[in-house]
Amino acid sequence: MLKLDILVLAVHPDDAELGCSGTILKHIAMGKKVGIVDLTRGELGTRGSAEIRDKEAAAAAEILGLTVRENLELPDGFFENTKPYQLKVIQAIRKFQPEIIITNAYYDRHPDHKRACDLVNDASFLSGLRKIETLEDEQPQEPWRANLLLHFIQDVYIKPDIVIDVTDHWAKKVESIYAYGSQFHNPEWEGEPQTYISTPEFIAVVEARAREYGKSIGAKFGEGFTSRKILGVNSLFDLK
Secondary structure, three states, X not given: OOOOOEEEEEOOOOHHHHHHHHHHHHXXXXXXXXXXXXXXXXXXXXXXXXXXXXXXXXXXHHHHOOOEEEEEEEOOOOOOOOHHHHHXXXXXXXXXXXXXXXXXXXXXXXXHHHHHHHHHHHHHHHOOOOOOOOEEOOEEOOOOOOOEEEEEOOOOOOOOOEEEEOHHHHHHHHHHHHOOOOOOOOHHHOOOOXXXXXXXXXXXXXXXXXXXXXXXXXOOOEEEEEOOOOOOXXXXXXXX
């Protein structure tokens, strides 16, 4: 069994890079084991293809230094928060037994993001129930529930419950985003249709959001997260 400290369950390849790759990089630098399991291959994207995005996700994983990256191959755009899909997510959680799970935003411009949020939220709870049986390599899996479930913030602004200083890892975060050459601004893809995220302005907005969150904690760049449960600290001096 490969146990992770942090497991990111993101619906599309590149969601994790946009939403929390600075935090991923920061914790890997601290010696933590971090992995990403993408729920879909992003096959409905206007630009590129599932095969291209597979290669881009692998390149981004190498840039980030992930312990593992896998894909559940749920149907992009058409997965539901129902038992068959919940069981697939439960299997992934039990496989890696993470202390922390990070997933998509509560709601967003893309409807997949909210559905993924709800799917992972429900599966995270159900994963801890011993009477739900799942298998890995034909062997029964042990129940597992992470200590913390966080949601990164995507296109729609949501006030974060916590902000992580990612200043030291910003350049590498941007590099991981641009590993998706088919999706973001790239002169080599000028023949493809322009999309909302393929313009230079989109990345500028990603940076502006990070600067805004960073400013709120006295840092240059920050990544914001929300939590459905109250977060606690040991001391007031841990807060900025």
